[in-house]
Amino acid sequence: MPAPKSAKRQANTGRLLGLCLIVGLLAGGVAAAVSHLTPIPASIANAGAMLIVGALALWWSRNWWLSVDEGVREAHKFGWFWGGSAGLLVSGAIALGLQGLADSGLAQFGIAPRDAGLVATGAFITLTLMIVGYGVGWAGWWIARR
Numbered sequence: 523m524p525a526p527k528s529a530k531r532q533a534n535t536g537r538l539l540g541l542c543l544i545v546g547l548l549a550g551g552v553a554a555a556v557s558h559l560t561p562i563p564a565s566i567a568n569a570g571a572m573l574i575v576g577a578l579a580l581w582w583s584r585n586w587w588l589s590v591d592e593g594v595r596e597a598h599k600f601g602w603f604w605g606g607s608a609g610l611l612v613s614g615a616i617a618l619g620l621q622g623l624a625d626s627g628l629a630q631f632g633i634a635p636r637d638a639g640l641v642a643t644g645a646f647i648t649l650t651l652m653i654v655g656y657g658v659g660w661a662g663w664w665i666a667r668r
Contacts, residue, residue: 534589538582549575597663606660609651617644 549571587595634642 542579542582546579580642593667597660600663601656601658601660605655605657605662606652607655607665608659609655610648610655612655613644613648613651616647640647642644 552571
């Protein structure tokens with residue numbers, strides 16, 4: 523008797539997470555080694571490693587997406603569209619609210635020095651708010667249908 527779909531899906535998800543962990547660790551190790559052994563700046567090595575790991579994650583995500591049923595797909599699409607959009611809206615409101623404070627030392631809140639730190643901080647905050655919004659939207663979709 524074949525294993526139920528949910529058990530097979532859980533096993534596949536576990537393998538995927540394990541594989542992502544291994545590939546991420548390998549990519550980080552390679553990036554660290556390359557940045558110390560060659561004249562390539564660490565930021566370029568990190569960017570290359572991120573592109574490789576990101577491409578692999580997209581490929582695995584595509585395979586996962588094709589293996590799930592329509593309900594799961596709809597929950598994720600709803601969460602990303604409505605929840606992610608709400609997070610982006612909040613992030614935009616925060617950015618507009620902080621515009622008047624640009625000359626009052628916002629640099630202290632950056633995760634790195636100078637303007638690059640503020641840009642990175644803004645990107646991190648935006649992504650975080652979008653992911654939180656996605657989680658709320660995804661959960662709301664399932665709660666409304668149970």
